[in-house]
Amino acid sequence: MAKTKDGTAGKKKRKKKAAKGGDKNGKSGDAKLKVGSEFETVFFANPKVDSPLPFRATHADERRAPKVILCADSRVGIGQRCKVRVSSIKKPASRDRGHIEVEFLSRVTFRLDDSIWVEPTLGKKLHALLESGMNILLDGPQGSGKTVLSRKIAEALGFEYVFFNCSSIFEATDFLATLQIRATDSGQAETVWIPTDILRALEGALRDPERRVLIFLDEFNRCREMARNGIMPALDSTRKLYNPLTGSTVDIPDNVLWIAAINNGAQFTGTTSVDPAQLDRFAPIKMDYPPRDEEIRILAERNPSVARSSIERIVDAANGVRKDEGLGVDLSMRATEEVCILLGHPNFSELDAAVAVPELLQTSFCARFPGRWDDASTDAGLVWQVIVRTLAL
Numbered sequence: 001m002a003k004t005k006d007g008t009a010g011k012k013k014r015k016k017k018a019a020k021g022g023d024k025n026g027k028s029g030d031a032k033l034k035v036g037s038e039f040e041t042v043f044f045a046n047p048k049v050d051s052p053l054p055f056r057a058t059h060a061d062e063r064r065a066p067k068v069i070l071c072a073d074s075r076v077g078i079g080q081r082c083k084v085r086v087s088s089i090k091k092p093a094s095r096d097r098g099h100i101e102v103e104f105l106s107r108v109t110f111r112l113d114d115s116i117w118v119e120p121t122l123g124k125k126l127h128a129l130l131e132s133g134m135n136i137l138l139d140g141p142q143g144s145g146k147t148v149l150s151r152k153i154a155e156a157l158g159f160e161y162v163f164f165n166c167s168s169i170f171e172a173t174d175f176l177a178t179l180q181i182r183a184t185d186s187g188q189a190e191t192v193w194i195p196t197d198i199l200r201a202l203e204g205a206l207r208d209p210e211r212r213v214l215i216f217l218d219e220f221n222r223c224r225e226m227a228r229n230g231i232m233p234a235l236d237s238t239r240k241l242y243n244p245l246t247g248s249t250v251d252i253p254d255n256v257l258w259i260a261a262i263n264n265g266a267q268f269t270g271t272t273s274v275d276p277a278q279l280d281r282f283a284p285i286k287m288d289y290p291p292r293d294e295e296i297r298i299l300a301e302r303n304p305s306v307a308r309s310s311i312e313r314i315v316d317a318a319n320g321v322r323k324d325e326g327l328g329v330d331l332s333m334r335a336t337e338e339v340c341i342l343l344g345h346p347n348f349s350e351l352d353a354a355v356a357v358p359e360l361l362q363t364s365f366c367a368r369f370p371g372r373w374d375d376a377s378t379d380a381g382l383v384w385q386v387i388v389r390t391l392a393l
C-alpha cells in the first residue's frame with residue numbers, strides 16, 4: 001500500500017499491529033521476548049487452579065505479551081510489580097496455546113507499608129540506591145526507625161533478612177565466625193569456629209543465586225574500629241571476605257545487599273568513629289523522627305484505644321524536648337510509643353488523661369535522662385520544664 005501524505009496507511013498499520021498485541025508506538029512485545037530476556041510485570045492468580053505454575057501475567061514492560069506469562073515462584077506475589085527473567089518459551093500444544101515461563105528476580109515496586117514513615121525524597125533515593133545494589137548507611141538518632149526500616153526494605157524487596165549486631169564484634173574475623181571453647185564427649189576442651197549468620201547467609205546466597213539476602217549491620221559504629229576494617233573488602237568492588245573457617249576468601253555474590261546503621265554524635269558513648277574510607281563505601285541516608293502528624297498517625301494506628309487528643313499531647317511534648325536548643329537532646333519514638341502503650345493499659349486507661357499523661361511523661365520521658373523530673377538542676381528536671389512549657393501544664 002502506498003503511503004499517503006497524511007500517513008493514513010501508516011496509522012492503519014500501527015492500529016493493526018496494536019490489535020495484534022503491539023503497543024501504541026507499534027512495537028510488539030513478541031519479538032523481544034526470548035529465553036534470558038528480563039522485564040517487569042505484575043502477576044495474578046492463574047485461573048487454571050491445577051496448574052503447577054500458579055501465577056499468571058499478561059504484560060511485559062507494560063506491553064501485551066505474545067503468550068501468557070507463568071511463574072511458579074511465590075515471591076512474585078499477587079498484584080506486586082516484579083522483575084522476572086524468561087526461562088523457557090513453550091510452543092502451542094494441542095490444548096495449550098503456549099506460554100512463557102519466567103523466574104523471579106526481584107520485587108520492583110518499592111513500597112514501604114504505612115506503618116513506617118520515610119521522608120518522601122529519601123524514600124525515592126533509597127529505592128534508586130537499592131535498585132543499583134549500593135550499600136546503604138542509615139544514620140540517625142536513637143529510635144528514629146533505622147532498624148525497623150531495614151526490615152521493611154527486606155520485606156518490600158522480597159529479600160531474606162539477616163540481622164547482625166556489630167557491637168559484639170571484637171576481631172575482624174568475628175563478622176564471619178567466632179572462636180568458641182566447648183567440651184568434647186570425653187570432657188576435653190576444644191576450640192571451634194562457629195559460623196555467624198552472615199557467613200551462613202553468604203554461603204546460602206552463593207549456593208543459590210535465586211536467594212536474595214539483605215544483611216543489616218546494626219550498631220555499625222559500636223564495634224572496634226580495627227575490627228570494622230575486616231569487613232571493608234566486602235563493601236567495595238573487591239566483594240570478598242576472609243573466612244577463618246577455611247583460611248581463604250569467600251566471595252560476596254551480587255544477590256547480597258548490605259545496609260548498616262549508626263548513631264552519629266558526641267552524645268553516643270560507646271561508639272567509635274567510622275573513618276572516611278569506611279563511610280565512603282556506603283551511600284548515606286540521614287534519618288530523623290517523623291513529622292508531628294505522621295508520628296500521631298502511626299501511634300494512633302498502633303494504639304487504637306488511646307484518645308487521639310492524648311496522643312497529640314504526647315507527641316507535642318516529645319517534639320518540645322527534641323527541638324529545644326538549650327536541651328540539645330533526642331527523644332526516641334520508643335518513648336512516645338511507651339507512653340501510648342501504658343495509657344492503653346487497664347491500669348491507666350481508667351485514669352483521667354489530664355492526670356495520666358503528665359504522670360507518664362515524667363516516668364517515660366524524664367526518666368530517660370540523668371537526675372529527677374522534680375530536680376531542675378538535672379537533665380531530667382530540665383526536660384520536665386520543657387514539657388510543662390510545651391503543654392502549658
Ligand SMILES: Nc1ncnc2c1ncn2[C@@H]1O[C@H](COP(=O)(O)OP(=O)(O)OP(=O)(O)O)[C@@H](O)[C@H]1O
Pocket residue numbers: 115116117118140141142143144145146147148149261262263289290298333334337
Ligand atoms: N519513621 C518511623 N516510622 C514508624 N515507626 C518508627 C519510625 N521511627 C521509629 N519508629 C518506631 O520507633 C521504635 C524504634 O525504632 P527502631 O528500633 O527502628 O529505631 P533505631 O533508629 O534503630 O534506634 P537505635 O538507634 O536506638 O537502634 C520502633 O517501634 C519503630 O516502630
Ligand SMILES: [Mg+2]
Pocket residue numbers: 146147148218261
Ligand atoms: Mg536500631
